Amino acid sequence: MKKIDEIIGDSKTVGIAGHVRPDGDCVGSCMALYNYLKKNRPDLQVKVYLEYVDSKFDIIKGVKEIDTSGYDGTVYDLFISLDTASLDRLGQNEEFFTNARRTACIDHHESNKGYADYNYIVAEASSASEVLFNVLDEDKFDKTVADPMYMGIAHDSGVFRFQSTTAETMRIAAKMIDFGVKPNEILEETFYRKTYNQMMVTAKIQSETVLCMEGKCIYGVCTFDTMKKYNVTTNDLDAVIASIRNVDGVEVAMFAYQLKEDTYKISLRSKKYVDVSKIAVSFGGGGHVRAAGFEVKGTLDEVVAKVLSSIKEDL
Incomplete structure (x- = not known):
């Protein structure tokens, strides 16, 4: 592990980006690093890029400064990816990374094989935000850094209930509270708050889920037609998988939603014993032991059949 100043070296310009369809940990880790550098390294030109930012993250200082327009030809001295398992997952910001003079990757995905010049990947960590904590100097934190870091850790640990939550995870979260984080505000605004349309589409998907494999697997789907009916996009569907995972007796939950025709x-x-990251990797994706994902082509029936077959083998 290198500390952030060593990673930066003599760089004068630094770009930061996270993965497509950014979640709480992606936004949290990117903003924690951005706010840290803005506070402690006024000598640097720093900019953060994401393809989309949900309005629920507006509670985090600096979010309005995120650039969502994509690659603009800028060549950075250093470009840092956070919470991004593979280069292609940077989406519209991939060219910033490939054209930078030097690159770094800070992540916690087990499937990440290290695509940057410098890679710091801790697969057993709860979140990229937890990994980032060790890269930064704690004595240079303030609330603007602590808020997004706490958010990232809380989101990717399922509010501290997933298997990846360790004593160290809790210690870091407690330190963030010492810096002024108000957990109730962060969690209510960014984790639990949903729009009416999000609530309705989630209820629709839940009502049509299928329980199979003697109750050990459950799956739900969402097509373009459903999204259109409830006036939502793919960015509104992040809570669905968590909601169906909680069914009693279920070991593996699957949620499929349409990206293209x-x-x-x-x-x-998964809950206890199925390593869903292995299933995801077999389809060209990745993730963690208990949470993973990938994209697959085919009709809805074909896709569901393929994935269920793979799940059944593991069960």
Whole structure:
């Protein structure tokens, strides 16, 4: 592990980005690093890029400064990816990374093989935000850094209930509270708050889920027609997989939603013994032991059949 100043070296310009369809940990880790550098390294030109930012993250200082327009030809001295398992997952910001003079990757995905010049990947960590904590100097934190870091850790640990939550995870979260984080505000605004349309589409998907494999697997789907009916996009569907995972007796939950006419995004979650990251990797994706995902082409029936077959083998 290198500390952030060593990673930066003599760089004068630094770009930061996270993965497509950014979640709480992606936004949290990117903003924690951005706010840290803005506070402690006024000598640097720093900018953060994401393809989309949900309004629920507006509670985090600096979010309005995120650039969502994509690659603009800028060549950075250093470009840092956070919470991004593979280069292609940077989406519209990939060219910033490939054209930078030097690159770094800070992540916690087991499937990340290290695509940067400098890679710091801790697969057993709860979140990229937890990994980032060790890269930064704690004595230079303030609330603007602590808020997004706490948010990232809380989101990717399922509010501290997933298997990846350790004593160290809790210690870091407690330190963030010491810096002024108000957990109730962060969690209510960014984790639990949902729009009416999000609530309705989630209820629709839940009502049509299928329980199979003697109750050990459950799956739900969402097509373009459903999204249109409830006036939502793929960015509104992040809570669905968590909601169906909680069914009693279920070990593996699968959620499939449409990305293109013939392409679906698959999210997998497990509780105790199935390593869903292995399933995801077999389909060209990745993730963690208990949470993983990938994209697959085919009709909805074909996609569901393929993935269920793979889940059944593991069960």
